[in-house]
Amino acid sequence: MKTWLTRCLVGGLLASSPALAQDDDDPYAYPEDEPGPTQQQIDEEEAAEYRRRFTDQAEEFRRVSEQEGEDGDFKALAGMDDPNKGFAVELLAGALLLSSPQGRFANTTVGLGVRATWEYGRILNIEPLREALWADVRWTFGGESDGTQFIKAGYTYHYFTIAPAYELKFGKSDFGVFGQVGGGITYVTSYVSVDNKETQVNGIKPVMQYGLGLRGRPKLTRDGNLRLALRLEAIGFRRGYLNDFFLGGSVGVAF
Template sequence: MKTAIPHSWLLPCLLGGLTLATPTFAQDEDAPYAYPDEERSEQNNSARRQRLQQDEDSPYAYPDEDKPERAQERQRRFEEDTAEDFRRAAEGDEEEKGFERMARLDDPNTGVAFEVIGGAMLLSSPRGQLLGDLLPAVGGRFTWEYGRLLGSEALREALWFDVRYTYAGVREGTALIVGDTKLHYATIAPAYELTFGESSDYGAYAQVGGGFAYEMTTVEIGGKVTPMDGMKLLIQYGVGLRGRTKLSMESNVRLAWRVELMRFRRGYQDDTFVGASLGTAF
């Protein structure tokens, strides 16, 4: 039997092929394979994080800081528009632009005051004295600033009126005959006030009004008393100084006071009152 001998050229070919073959190394099992799309995404995320870090470290530039000229121009136009609105309101054109006065809301006061009156009444004397009989007089009054209802800034505190009561009395005579006279004055008198400056709490005023005077007289002769009474219409007029002094910045309550010279014309007689009043305004 014959045995086939392998060709002698086969062994050199195998060795040459192993030598020229590219070596292949095993990949690390723990490291995942990086696809091209994932590599680009990771690069983009890294660049974005760097930009955010730079933005946080650098201060934010506001639009006004970038363009100060434009910001100044807007501020100037705003101030001009505001001044124009107030000018139109002062001239009475606020209805055309829908401008609403806020004086009623800005001023918490109601314009109401209560005062106690004290002074001297120079009562018209039948004896023909120049100034009349000097008598003490007391009373009280209620004041309301009705000018607040008119919507005019100039008349807001300039127009007001008083509801007033004043009393004066005299008793004189001899041991045989004694006369006792009591006078009660009740009046309503509007007034117009000129304040000492804009938004001032002090001013001078003139006042004219009307009312009535009730006079009650008793004549005592030898112990016998004879009463007499009567009522007359009167006219009240005069001038004075008025103030509403603030007592506290947190409260609406004020100290209301006046100094006045007032006359009461009843029939053919003129009674003159000189005095002052003190009270509270709200």
């Protein structure tokens, strides 16, 4: 009986299939154990984002350019990133060559003055004309006297002028050559003194100003908009049939 029962148990064990581990029995994977994106994948995603933004900007520029021709509402932006206002104030000094009533070449005296400059080309918002068109409001004066203790005479000329100018820049530098033509008035004061008894004669005459020169506006600071205003010039003042000339320069500040 025992032998038969033992044989039945052994046969049942041999006939049964072995119990194997199934896929459902794999260990649970936690989120921190999962692999993250590689550096190559990150670089590729950043490059794709950059290409997308560049394409969007190019499309926007194309659309705005087409509007300029179709709708005519494209606005020039030449002055939006320019920190300068286009104003300058300068002190001037030089030689004033006055037409001589004595038949000489000229009566030379010291000429002094002050001037204010406005670059009105900036309001046109046209890039080639922004610094090429400007105008001066100028006061120049000079005079002389001669004689003895008993009798002497003297005169002074005051030129008040407004003169627009056009400047040709030296490439992209801060220097250029200019020509200008304008007009104004000349206020003349003269006197004759005899034995300390003085007689004065004053008057006003129209005057035309014209001339050529070299102008510069180098920066004083790297980040600011303050500049050094420099100028060398040969300026003529025509009053009636007489021509006076100013040969000199000026220095000041521009902003």
